[in-house]
Amino acid sequence: MRAIRRFVPFLLAAALAFTGCGRKETAAGTPAQVLRLSQRNEPGDLDPAKVTLPDEFGLLRAVLEGLLRPGVDGGEPRPGVAERYEVSADGLTYVFHLRADARWSDGEPVTAAQFVAAYRRLLTPATAAPKAAVFFPVRHARAFVAGTLTDFDAVGFRVVDPRTLVITLEQPTPRFPHYVASGPWLPVRTDVVAKHGRTWTQPQHFVGNGPFTLAEWRPDQRLVMKRNPRWHGAAGVRLDELHFVRLDSADGEDRAYRAGQVDATMAVPTSRIEVYAQERPEELRRQPMFETRYLAFNCGRPALRDPRVRRALALALDRAALVDRVLRGGQPVAATLVPPALAGGAATSPHAFRYDPAAAQRLLAEAGFPGGAGFPTLEVTAWSSSQVPVLEAIQAGWKRDLGIAVTLATREARVHLSALASGDYDIGFVTSIPDVADPLQVLGDFTSGAPENYPQWRDPAFDAALARAATLADASARQAALRDAEDLLLAAAPLAPVYFNAKIWLLSPRVRGWEEDGLWGRCYDGMRLVP
């Protein structure tokens, strides 16, 4: 016992000594303009031809700049390396004019030929870029990716001079600038890639053209980016450094935020939303995302073949109560599939889903299940236990309003996704995130045979309506045609939209000029810190 008694003060002293130096280090080592952001996913890579997740592309935007940058909240894209562009009258040809003062971090000028070389690399089948599909509006790009076309000169890219790039499209695509502003269109230096191979994204090799340069990348720890003095807008950049601090969970983010280790989180644990709303309301932020969470109905299941049954299930969802009592983050309820920011306004469809238990009961009775009698017990599956409360609320609602019973099951994420793809499920909870801010991307998932057509639903009229909408050069006519197509989809109800996801997160009051859209597209150059 004496030994223990002797040991305790020693331990305490050691702990105190340690903490003493720790605090001094942090206090002295932190320059004024260092913005520290929580990063939930370890980026797989920093190569636009390799990464897949929206937040990975969001991170890349600090060190790479595309021809165009995303607009505010899904709006018109803004100039990037291209200071302006022109569209031909038929909507098929885009001419991009590159700014004269665009430089890479090694001092080389940014040229049109480098953009084309980067796109050629990304589309080459051997590169196997997972997000090559966002280039498919470009003439013959899809055939080149598929390997049926091997001559890249036939693909719709043409370098006129070092500062002029012409892109020809397959068909008019009014939203094409949004594609150009998307993450996979960020340029890379193919000569740097050729020189260093897969390690070109290491800090010692990385060459970028964004407002920041990559200074440090410690996997699962942090990425440090420093202001790029060669960037054309460097004079206006106030931040000295950007730190992306890896944190695995919302709880971990919460603890790091409270301990003052990060200035912004990516999420807030559901249980803490109300605490922050009461105690620090100005720090609790809500960003609507271009992301719809919906229930997919497997139309191959006999009980779900009848659209009246599917509509009944979709109408018997009290979405407002779900958001208020279960999600508690103020997420917008989803009466339609396409997020409002992409659809050009709130839902107007006559088939939009509003909570209507009476209509739902009528439809279910018409389909042969009055009061739910004789309806088989279906299984509702999700990919994370965090969704169970949402599903339980839905389960209770269907029991109350329709008199039907469903069981709930959580599957591991990729097991869930592969079950959805192979049709091995009854009702699945799904999240839909488009690669590009284009409603066509969201609706295109439900064309016959599309890889994400999880309901296995087929309607030639919908396919034709969507194909027609896609070719319209006039933006408002296209928007209207897309709404008509969406209306066909909602009437048949192979899915029931539940809510539009929102990013509920924390931002320190010290941060000014924060800018982010619904696809994690951020503009870091205007951000700054105040004391």
Added chain:
Amino acid sequence: MFRFVTSRLLQSLLALFLVITATFFMIRFVPGGPFTAEKAVTPEILRNLEAHYGLDQPLWRQYLDYLGSLAQGDLGPSFKYPNRTVNEIIADKLPVSAELGALALALALFLGITLGTFAAVRRNTWVDYTASTFGMAGISIPTFVVGPLLVLAFAIHLGWFNASGWYGPTDRVLPVVVLGIAYAAPISRLTRGGMLEVLHQDFIRTARAKGASEFRIITRHALRGGLLPVVSYLGPAAAGILTGSFVIETIFQIPGIGREFVNSAFNRDYTLVLGTVILYAVLIMALNLVVDIVQAWMNPKVRLEA
């Protein structure tokens, strides 16, 4: 002794081969693959990806290719992290986990053996009850409760430490304490049990009769036999603690290999799954062999036989 070691090594190689084979095929038969994503890729892109990673080859061919490169020490490229190989990931992350594990193990041995010994020597006194309570609490309260509680107290309220990260020496304190306590608890119970058994034996009474001091009896005579259960526990425990703890590394955001055991399976990062499994299997086998040798040295009744 030599025959024992050679025969054990040969057995281990065979077991390793079986582990590799079973893991290789098991992970392939799990639904979903490395390219399964919320936004599904188009068929032509999927074909390109499969060709790029050799997944378009027949499975037996991929298996033989894997064994071939493994024989040259190459664990292959990672699917999730295209700019890193599995060898690089392990080389980068294992030292972090090993550092955390070694410090925690040292703390656990010191605390566990000290408490266990005091509990055995002062059996059925308040010392024993305190140590036993610590042992039960350490075993029963999981690290994912202790960890955040310590963070709340020492990082958020007192501000002594960072809540997470692995940058400076102070960042080692909380995770080492949490992990150390978790292992100290079973060690203290095993020590107490082992010591109680030994303290009643004749050779201890002889030592007492010869007038040896209590301190000398415990350190020179009793501990050698009393620690045998601890030593056999230490083999697999050390393999586990040195290859990292998923929970601790997640709570404290430590860039160790422990998280890769779990995340690589979620990501269907086939090569990284195999790499971590091989690493763990080799460590377990090596440490068990060491344990057998140490036990023979500590207890003359144990004879190593082939």
